[in-house]
Amino acid sequence: MASQEIEALSGALARLPGLGPRSARRAVLWLIKRRETALAQLVDALATVRDLLVECDTCGNVDTTNPCGICADRRRDPRSICVVEEVADLWALDRARLFAGKYHVLGGRLSALEGVRPEDLTIGQLLDRVRQGGVDEVVLAMNATLEGQTTAHYIAERLEGLPVRVTQLAHGLPVGGELDYLDEGTLAQALRARRPIA
Numbered sequence: 385m386a387s388q389e390i391e392a393l394s395g396a397l398a399r400l401p402g403l404g405p406r407s408a409r410r411a412v413l414w415l416i417k418r419r420e421t422a423l424a425q426l427v428d429a430l431a432t433v434r435d436l437l438v439e440c441d442t443c444g445n446v447d448t449t450n451p452c453g454i455c456a457d458r459r460r461d462p463r464s465i466c467v468v469e470e471v472a473d474l475w476a477l478d479r480a481r482l483f484a485g486k487y488h489v490l491g492g493r494l495s496a497l498e499g500v501r502p503e504d505l506t507i508g509q510l511l512d513r514v515r516q517g518g519v520d521e522v523v524l525a526m527n528a529t530l531e532g533q534t535t536a537h538y539i540a541e542r543l544e545g546l547p548v549r550v551t552q553l554a555h556g557l558p559v560g561g562e563l564d565y566l567d568e569g570t571l572a573q574a575l576r577a578r579r580p581i582a
C-alpha cells in the first residue's frame with residue numbers, strides 16, 4: 385500500500401487534464417527517485433507560479449504583471465482584438481507571432497451540455513472594451529468545434545450595431561480543430577484568410 389502522502393499527491397496530480405490515476409502514481413514514483421533534481425525543480429516552479437502569476441484584468445491572459453505584457457506592449461496594435469476561448473489558444477497564436485494586436489480570453493465556450501452561459505464567459509468585458517472605442521476589428525478565433533462556432537456567432541450578434549468589423553478565422557481549420565493543437569502554418573493561413581463572419 386502506498387503511503388497517505390503519496391496517495392494525496394497522486395490524487396492531486398490525477399485531477400490534471402489528461403492525467404489519470406495510474407499515470408499520476410507513476411509520475412509521483414518517478415519524482416521521488418529524482419528528489420534533488422526533477423522534484424526540486426517542480427516544487428520551485430509550482431511555488432513561482434502560485435506566488436507570481438496573475439490573471440490580466442483587461443484580457444484574461446496569465447502573466448507576472450497586471451495588465452499583462454501583451455496589454456502593456458505599445459508596439460501592439462490596440463485597434464485589433466483577437467478573441468480566443470482559453471489562455472492556451474492565446475499562447476498558441478502568440479508563440480507563432482501571428483497576430484500583432486491585442487487579445488481577449490473568454491474563459492471557455494458556450495455549452496448547453498456543460499451549462500456554460502454567456503454570463504459565465506468574459507463577453508461583457510469584451511463588449512465594454514469595444515464600447516470604450518479605438519477598436520476597428522474583432523477577430524473571433526474560436527475553435528472549429530460546434531460549441532466554438534456557436535460562441536462566435538453569439539458574440540458577433542452581441543457586437544452588432546457597434547462600429548467594429550467582426551471577422552473570424554478562415555475555414556482552413558479542420559473541423560473539430562482546437563487552436564492549441566494546430567501547427568503554425570495552418571494557424572497562419574487561417575488568420576491571414578480571416579473573413580467577415582457570416
Ligand SMILES: [Zn+2]
Nearest residue numbers: 440443452455
Ligand atoms: Zn492583458
